[in-house]
Amino acid sequence: MxxxxxxxxxxxxxxxxxxxxxxxxxxxxxxxxxxxxWTIGMDRLAIIDLSPxxxxxxxxxDGRYTIVFNGEIYNYRELKAELRAEGAVFRGDxxxxxxxxxxxxxxxxxxxxxxxxxxxxxxxxxxxxxxLSRDPFGIKPLYLYRDGGFLAFSSEIKGLLAHPRVRRALSxxxxxxxxxxxxxxxxxxxxxxxxxxxxxxELAIAADGTVSGALVRRxxxxxxxxxxxxxxxxxxxxxxxxxxxxxxPVGLFFSGGVDSTALAVLLKRLGVRLKAYHVMLRGRDDxxxxxxxxxxxxxxxTLVPFGAEDVPxxxxxxxxxxxxxxxxxxxxxxxxVSERAATDVKVVLSGEGGDELFAGYRRHARLPTGRSRSFLxxxxxxxxxxxxxxxxxxxxxxxxxxxxxxxxxxxxxxxxGSYLAETAIALPxxxxxxxxxxxxxxxxxxESEDGxxxxxxxxxxxxxxxxxxxxxxxxASLEGRVPFLDREVFRLVGGxxxxxxxxxxxxxxxxxxxxxxxxxxxxxxxxSGFSLPLAPYVLDAYEDELVDAIRWYLAECQGIxxxxxxxxxxxxxxxxxxxxxxxALAYECFALLTLHRFAMKIT
Numbered sequence: 062m063x064x065x066x067x068x069x070x071x072x073x074x075x076x077x078x079x080x081x082x083x084x085x086x087x088x089x090x091x092x093x094x095x096x097x098x099w100t101i102g103m104d105r106l107a108i109i110d111l112s113p114x115x116x117x118x119x120x121x122x123d124g125r126y127t128i129v130f131n132g133e134i135y136n137y138r139e140l141k142a143e144l145r146a147e148g149a150v151f152r153g154d155x156x157x158x159x160x161x162x163x164x165x166x167x168x169x170x171x172x173x174x175x176x177x178x179x180x181x182x183x184x185x186x187x188x189x190x191x192x193l194s195r196d197p198f199g200i201k202p203l204y205l206y207r208d209g210g211f212l213a214f215s216s217e218i219k220g221l222l223a224h225p226r227v228r229r230a231l232s233x234x235x236x237x238x239x240x241x242x243x244x245x246x247x248x249x250x251x252x253x254x255x256x257x258x259x260x261x262x263e264l265a266i267a268a269d270g271t272v273s274g275a276l277v278r279r280x281x282x283x284x285x286x287x288x289x290x291x292x293x294x295x296x297x298x299x300x301x302x303x304x305x306x307x308x309x310p311v312g313l314f315f316s317g318g319v320d321s322t323a324l325a326v327l328l329k330r331l332g333v334r335l336k337a338y339h340v341m342l343r344g345r346d347d348x349x350x351x352x353x354x355x356x357x358x359x360x361x362x363t364l365v366p367f368g369a370e371d372v373p374x375x376x377x378x379x380x381x382x383x384x385x386x387x388x389x390x391x392x393x394x395x396x397x398v399s400e401r402a403a404t405d406v407k408v409v410l411s412g413e414g415g416d417e418l419f420a421g422y423r424r425h426a427r428l429p430t431g432r433s434r435s436f437l438x439x440x441x442x443x444x445x446x447x448x449x450x451x452x453x454x455x456x457x458x459x460x461x462x463x464x465x466x467x468x469x470x471x472x473x474x475x476x477x478g479s480y481l482a483e484t485a486i487a488l489p490x491x492x493x494x495x496x497x498x499x500x501x502x503x504x505x506x507x508e509s510e511d512g513x514x515x516x517x518x519x520x521x522x523x524x525x526x527x528x529x530x531x532x533x534x535x536x537a538s539l540e541g542r543v544p545f546l547d548r549e550v551f552r553l554v555g556g557x558x559x560x561x562x563x564x565x566x567x568x569x570x571x572x573x574x575x576x577x578x579x580x581x582x583x584x585x586x587x588x589s590g591f592s593l594p595l596a597p598y599v600l601d602a603y604e605d606e607l608v609d610a611i612r613w614y615l616a617e618c619q620g621i622x623x624x625x626x627x628x629x630x631x632x633x634x635x636x637x638x639x640x641x642x643x644x645a646l647a648y649e650c651f652a653l654l655t656l657h658r659f660a661m662k663i664t
Contacts, residue, residue, distance in 0.1 A: 063086055063087040063103050063104055063105045063106055063117065063129070063130065063131040063132075063216070064080070064083035064084070064085075064086030064087050064103060064104040064131065064215070064216040064217065064220065064535075065101070065102070065103045065129040065130070065131050065180065065181065065182060065203075065214075065215070065216050066079035066080055066083070066101070066102045066103065066129075066213075066214070066215045066216070066220045067099065067100060067101035067102065067129065067182055067191065067213065067214050067215075068099070068100055068211075068212065068213040068214070068224070069098065069099055069191075069210075069211070069212045069213075069266070069268065069269075069270050070098065070099065070100065070211075071095050071096065071097050071098070071099070071100055072095075072100050073093050073095050073100055073102075075100070075223075075224055075225075076093050076095075076100045076101065076102040077091075077093060077102065078223045078224070079102065079213075079215055079220040079221070079223045079224060080093070080102045080103070080104050080220075081223065082217070082219045082220050082222065082223035083104055083215065083216055083217045083219055083220045084104050085382070085535060085536050085537075085538055086104050086106060086131070086216060086217070086535045086538070087103065087104030087105040087106040087538075088104065088106065088538050089105050089106055089107040090104075090105045090107070090116065091103070091104045091105070092105070092116060092117050092118050093118070094118035094120065094127050094184075096184075096186070098189060098268045099184055099191060099268070101118055101127065101129050101182055101184060101191075102118070102129065103117045103118060103129040103130075103131070105117055106407070106538055106540060107308075107309070108133065108307050108308065108309055108407065108408060108540055109133065109137075109154070109155055109156055109306065109307060109308055110153050110154045110155035110308065111308050111309075112153060112154075114152050114153025114154070114155065114158075115153055115154075115155035115157065115158075117129055117130060117157060119155075119157055119158060119161055121161060121162070121165055122150070122152075124186065125165070125185065125186050125187055126161060126164060126165050126183055126184065126185055126186070127183070127184045127186075128157060128160060128161045128164070128181060128182070128183045128184075129181065129182050130156075130157040130160055130161075130179065130181040131179065131180045131181065131201050131203075131216055132177060132178045132179030132180060132181070132196065132200070132201045133156060133177050133178060133179075133306075133540070133542065134156040134159060134160060134175050134176065134177040134179065135176050135177045135303035135304060135306055135547075136174075136175070136176040136177070136303065137155075137156035137159040137160075137177075140159050140163060140174060140175075141159050144159065144162050144163060144166065147166060149162045149165075149166065156177070160175070160179070160181060160183075161183065163175075164183050164192070169192060169194075169263055169265075169274075169276075172194045172263060172278055173278060175196070175548075176303070176547065176548045176549065177196065178196045178198070178200035178201050178542070178543070178546075179194065179195070179196045179200075179201055180193075180194070180195045180196070180201040180202060180203035180216060180258070181193070181194055182214065189267060189268040190265045190266060190267055190268075191265070191266040192263070192264070192265055192266075193205070193214060193258065193262075193263065193264045193265075193266065194262075194263045195258040195259070195260060195261065195262050195263075196260065196261070197260055197261035197278055197279060197280045197548075198260055198280070198414070198522070198523065198527070198543075198546040199247070199259070199260030199261075199522070199523025199524075199527055200523075200527050200531070200543060200546060201216070201531065202216055202217065202257065202384075202528065202531060203215075203216060203257070203258045204216075204217070204218060204220075204221060204250055204255050204256070204257055204258070205255065205256050205257075205258065205264070205272075206221045206224075206227055206252070206254055206255045207254060207270065207272075208226065208227075208228065208254050210269070210270050211226050211270070212266060212270040212272075213226075213227070217384045217532075218250065218251060218252060218255065218384045218385055219384055221252070221255060222252075222663060227252070227254070227255075228252070228253060228254055229252070229663045229664060230252065230253040230254075231251060231252065231253070231659075231660060232249060232250065232251060232252060232253050232255075233618075233621055234249045234495065235249045235250060235251045235252075235385070235386075236618055236621055236656065237491065237492075237495055237621060237622065238495075238496075239251075239386045239388060239652050239655070239656055240486075240487050240491055240621075240622055240625060240649065240652055240653075240656075241485045241486065241487050241491045241493075241496060242484065242485055242486065242496075242521075242524075242525070243387070243388035243389055243486050243525070243648060243651070243652050244385075244386075244387050244388070244389065244524050244525040244528065245257075245385050245386065245387075245524065246496070246499050246500075246520060246524050247259050247260075247523065247524055248499075249499070250385065251385045251386060251659065252663075259277055259503065260277075260519070260523050261277045261278040261279055261280070262275070262276070262277050262278075263275070263276045263277075263278060277505065280548060280551050280552075280555065281548075281551075281552055282551050282552055282554075282555025282556040283552075283556050284556040285556050285557060286557070286558075287557050287558055287561035288553050288554065288557060290570065290573055290574070292553065293553065293554065293570050293574075294327075294330075294574055296549055296550050296553045296554075297323070297327055297544070297545075297550060297574070298327050298330055298331060299549065300544045300545070300547035300549065300550050301324060301327045301328060301331060301410070301544045302331060303544075303547070304410060304542045304543075304544040304547075305331075305333060305410075307407075307408050309406070309407035309408060310336075310405065310406040310407055310408070311335055311406055311407075311408040311409070311410065312335050312336040312337065312338060312402050312405060312406035312408070312409045312410070313325065313328070313335045313336070313337040313338070313360070313409060313410045313411075314337075314338055314398060314402070314409055314410065314411040314412070314541075315337035315338060315339050315351060315355065315360065315362065316339065316340070316347060316351065316412070317339065317347050317348070317350040317351030317354055317355075318347075318412070319412075319415065319421070319568050319571050319572060319575065319584075320412025320413075320414075320415030320416070320421075320545065320571070321411070321412040322354055322358075322575055322579070322584075323412070323415065323571045323574055323575060324410055324412055324544060325337065325354070325355075325358050325360055326358065326574055326575060326577070326578055326579070327544075327574075328358075329358050329359065329578065334359060334360075334361065335360070335361070335410070336361045336363060336402075336405055336406060337355060337360040337361060337362045337363065338362075338363050338365060338398050338401055338402045338409070339351045339355075339362055339363070339364055339365065339398075340365050340367050340394040340397060340398045341364045341365060341366045341367060342367055342368075342394065343366070343367075343368045348364065350583060350586070353583055354579065354583055357578070357579060357583075358578070358579075363401065363405075365394075365397055365398050365401045367393070367394050367397055369602075371397070372393065372599055372602055373602050375393050375396055375397050376393060376599065378396065378536075379392060379393065379396050379533070379536075380655070380658045380659075380662075381662075382532065382536040383532060383655070383658075383659065384528075384532050385528070385659070386652070386655040386656045386658075386659045387525065387528060387529060387532070387655065388486075388648065388651045388652035388654075388655045389525055389526075389529055390595050390599065390651065391529065392529045392532075392533060393599075395529055395530060395533040395534075396533040396536070396537075399533045399534045399536070399537040399539050399541075400537045402537075402539060403537040403538060403539040406539070407538075407539065407540060408539070408540045408541075408542060409534065409539055409540070409541055409542065410542050410543075410544060411530055411541050411542065411543055412543075412545065413522070413526050413527060413530055413543045413545065413546065414522065414543050414545035414546040415545045415568065415571060416517070416568070417514055417517045417518040417521075417522045418514070418518070418545055418546075418550070418551065418554055418555070418562075419554070419562045419563065419567075419568040419569075419570060419571055420514060420559060420562040420563030420567055420568065421563070421567050421568045422517065422567070423567070424480070424483040424484070425513060425514060425517075425559070425562075425563055425567070426563060426567070427479075427483070428476060428479050428480055428483065428513040476513055476516075477497060477500060477501075477516070478493070478497075480513065480516045481493050481496055481497075484521065486648040486649055486652065487622070487625060487649055487652075491622045491624070491625060492622070499520075500516065500519075500520055503519045503520060504519065513559075514559070514562075527543070530543075554570075572584055572585070595647040595648065595650075595651050599651060599654075600647060600650055600651065600654075603654055606654060606657070607650055607653070607654055608633060609657065610650075610653045610654050610656070610657035611629050611632065611633040611650075611653060612633060613657050613660070614629060614653055614656070614657070615629060615630065615633070617660070625649075628646070628649075629653075632646065632650075
């Protein structure tokens, strides 16, 4: 795992500063390569081939192609054998060299052959172009900044901010995203002039900064009958086996929920024993279940305690390293467990993606299964929604009205509108037109094989969950791997019927895997998630700063969401008023705190 940076033009000192800004992503070594028309650099976290042969930037023997690579390719040994058969000669045993030699022979099509997670840049000395690619699940981030003839890219916003030509102005589109969802929705980015590459996106950049050849490479998942349990278990076991490839110690994030327990079961089937790390949130039953499961599966379990008194220290650390505003409370325990795991291991397996592939959220059973009706696209909502917008304080104070809105969306078959009503933290106080347009562009006008799960898989998963684990783990110089998000696993389950994944019971196929080795009482229990109550854990500790954040928003962002302004004016400076409103306001206040901290950090 690494941090990559680059720009058009020769400026090694500028790229060195960019490398330094993201050094936490790769503290093992740093490197820069430059010519008259380009400069690229990287910070390396050495995982595969720890020898000097794995050093980056890496150049082909003929000097034509140079790569900086962030990620892991799990089928690199198979691809290496194929390339050798075509005459390629390798100097080391890194997956980076396989990607480089693959591009030299197959061009951009190499991305379609890769099984893994990545963001990379390859410079071609003959054509003068730089080729950028991001993996189809969006596991690894990549940002592009352009201002006139100046163009730069980086694994993190912090890398871009290290360059003096990058303007420090917040994007109004990104602010709307954070207020609506708690995260920034790609291709938006928190800074003006920056765009996040979409999952699977590929770009070619000419020497003059012209961007061409834009393509979003999609995963393959044809419609098919439900796979057998044996087919599924073999595919998952194969994915875990590939995700264990490393020349350094590997661990496991273990909540005791379905996804992390499934990984633990698969590891047991493979005869692999890993150190496991569990966040112990006080007052919850998760730890009791985690201990019981770990004992049965033979896990070496480390407990990481986390309580309200730990929040200020953890959140201050996170706000210092956050790359974009991310108002997901689960980022706090994720950060804490990453710090602890990094003292023992350099790679950790995590269960992200299980919910999105196997219908793990309760909303999956409630949402309409079809695409949104075309005449509804871009509308601001139903009669109930308009009524609530006329009385904005009611939006946070009346769960009944919010429920009426969700039911009305489902009744008219508005799949996307129903999804927004289920997931947005500020609905119905913000305009949903932008969100509809952004998600529609992500779907690219094509029918998704996995129905309503596509909204979560294409948006919420990469822009929130994967962003969270990337920033939290990389801040601790720890590589996070997600075995559910595997090309071969998705080919098997992506196009399978929704009813097979989740009828009345969510994630049925994974639970059958668990029941093969665990008693029912450890498997069949309600989903608890990996979050914490915001009001007592966060907002109470930041009462004064929250007031400052609300005032900052009203002064600096006034008019971005006028109806929301009315609610914030009502709540500003009056804790009793805020407490009278529903719990949804807690998420909105956390989003504002995070936005405010980011704005203060970059100005």
